Structures are given as C-alpha cells and as structure tokens.
Amino acid sequence: MAVPGFSEYAHHIYDLDSAISFRDAVADFDHGSVAIGISRLPFKCPAAPYEVAFLLDDYFSRKGSRGNIQINFYTPEPNPVPSVGPEIGDKVLKLLGSRGINYIPRMKLKEVRKENLVFESGDTMDYDLLFSVPPHAAPEPVVKAGMTDSTGWVPVNVKNLETKFPGVFAIGDVASIPTPKGYVPYLPKAGVFAHGQAKVVANNIAKTIVGNGKTKEWGGDGACFLETGHGKSAFMEGKFLEEPKPLIDFREPSSMWHVQKVAFEKYWMRHWF
Structure with a gap:
C-alpha cells in the first residue's frame, strides 16, 4: 500500500x-x-x-x-x-x-x-x-477484527449500514458501499455521506433500545462544494444511488456559492469547537 x-x-x-x-x-x-x-x-x-x-x-x-x-x-x-x-x-x-x-x-x-x-x-x-x-487504509483494529473484505474496507448493507456482524454498523469512510449503477464501482468517501448515515444508524439503534419509532433507511443523497479560488466555489448535489444512474447537479462557480461554503464551514466549527 x-x-x-x-x-x-x-x-x-x-x-x-x-x-x-x-x-x-x-x-x-x-x-x-x-x-x-x-x-x-x-x-x-x-x-x-x-x-x-x-x-x-x-x-x-x-x-x-x-x-x-x-x-x-x-x-x-x-x-x-x-x-x-x-x-x-x-x-x-x-x-x-x-x-x-x-x-x-x-x-x-x-x-x-x-x-x-x-x-x-x-x-x-x-x-x-x-x-x-x-x-x-482502514484502521488496523477494524482489519484485525475481520470486518474488511477484498476492497480493504468494511462491506455494509447499503440501506441500514449494518456489517456482516449483526448489530454492528459501519459508517463514513470505513464503509464499502457498491454502486453498480454509479459512475464508479463504490460510493466515494465524503463527510456528507457519513453525516447522513450517522443519522440513520443512530435512529435505528435508538428505536431498537426504546422499542418504538420508525426505522429509517439511507438513500445515498449528498452534496459538496468545490472551492475554485478567486472568491468562487462550485456546488454539486445529487442522489448517488439512484437508478438507472445517479442524478447529480452541478452549479457553476460563483461568489454566492463561496459565501455559502464559508457559512457552512463556520456553522460546523461553532457547532463542534
């Protein structure tokens, strides 16, 4: 490697x-x-x-x-x-x-x-x-636990992110999610996917514990800014698991998207730090 x-x-x-x-x-x-x-x-x-x-x-x-x-x-x-x-x-x-x-x-x-x-x-x-x-590469403890496959990452059920071990979930970068109808063989590794997956897994674990609520499924939606410099950013969003092919929209670079990107960054910095 x-x-x-x-x-x-x-x-x-x-x-x-x-x-x-x-x-x-x-x-x-x-x-x-x-x-x-x-x-x-x-x-x-x-x-x-x-x-x-x-x-x-x-x-x-x-x-x-x-x-x-x-x-x-x-x-x-x-x-x-x-x-x-x-x-x-x-x-x-x-x-x-x-x-x-x-x-x-x-x-x-x-x-x-x-x-x-x-x-x-x-x-x-x-x-x-x-x-x-x-x-x-996937973290060494995950590999030693036998959770990874030939891709080097952790295969999961695409809808609920459960691994081959019942009740054990993998979200975000460590997960290996095939996209047979996508432009690449596997879902890209991006924070926006980890965020959406975390909400689904947290909801479903809570439902299991308390015994009520609705089971949720992850749908493969994601969005991303592309910083292009000179005070501008582009913006991409779409449905990456859609069939027969992903539906993704590209917004050309502009100062408006750059302002929104900076606001997005500031929100998360304040939220977590």
Whole structure:
C-alpha cells in the first residue's frame, strides 16, 4: 500500500503537522514546478486535491508569482472527480485548463524520488514542490477484527449500514458501499455521506433500545462544494444511488456559492469547537 519515497518527499494535508508543513513550503515557493496528485484510490473527499490545485493557483496569482510557476495534476482517475460522472468531470477539466493547470489522467504513482515522480507506466514527472493525497487504509483494529473484505474496507448493507456482524454498523469512510449503477464501482468517501448515515444508524439503534419509532433507511443523497479560488466555489448535489444512474447537479462557480461554503464551514466549527 505504501508508496516508496512518499513520506520523505511528498506534502499533504491529512494531519495537522503535515498541513502546517505544506503551508510553510508554499509560502517559501515562488518559482518552478508544482506537482499535485492522487497516489491511490479510494481517498476521502474526492474534490479535495482539485481544490488544492485551484487554491494554489489563486494564492500564487495574488502573490504575483503565478507566471513563474507550472502546476501539473496527475491522477489514476480517468477524469476529474469521476464519481459525479463524465459530464461534470468535463466541466472541472475546463476549469483546470482555464487556470493553466495541466491535467494528466490515468497515471498510477509507483515511486516518489527527490525531484521526480515515477509512474507504473514508466513515465516520469519532474517537480520542485509536491502535494499528493497519501494512500488511505482502514484502521488496523477494524482489519484485525475481520470486518474488511477484498476492497480493504468494511462491506455494509447499503440501506441500514449494518456489517456482516449483526448489530454492528459501519459508517463514513470505513464503509464499502457498491454502486453498480454509479459512475464508479463504490460510493466515494465524503463527510456528507457519513453525516447522513450517522443519522440513520443512530435512529435505528435508538428505536431498537426504546422499542418504538420508525426505522429509517439511507438513500445515498449528498452534496459538496468545490472551492475554485478567486472568491468562487462550485456546488454539486445529487442522489448517488439512484437508478438507472445517479442524478447529480452541478452549479457553476460563483461568489454566492463561496459565501455559502464559508457559512457552512463556520456553522460546523461553532457547532463542534
């Protein structure tokens, strides 16, 4: 699962210390090549690395150094954010192109070296600053408990999130939910899904304990902002388990969606912290 050289040379934002280290590296960077990418699938928050690319373009533009910086985006995916379908993926691809961000799909990372990336295809990519989504895996206790399957994650009943162990549930990133009618084989890992699943599971556990109430089922609804920088965000929402195919709507980037995204973030920060 590990990618040789990743921990030595790649920056990421998936823990606090790493995020601070990346922030400092970006602040000191004013010319050269930035590589942004995805090392392995799946990973949490499918939009996150794309947001990093847009925000770096914004940051370097405001600093006046964007003309001295090349941004390359690599991914094993066939198109941007594939879980929302090729039509929306094309819209994101055009947004990347409009910012001068080079998009290189179907590139699976094999090794990270000090100044270049090596892909399984044999291709390489030079970089001066590297951001990459690290490989994701289920927590070790979950694996040792025998809850995972060949996907490396915990299979569940899609309607009630129950695992193969009766009365034991798995929600959020750790769950493996097939989407045979979807654009990708499995439901993407995103906080909005964890939130909806938690409500269903909590309700049903409470019903079991108190002996009354209505059993709820999770329907696969989700929504997500896509921060595009320059004071704008896009917005996506839809039904990811709908048949014969998911119904997903894409709202073009605007300052209105950005304001709503910031308000959404502030709500949760106040709510939990």
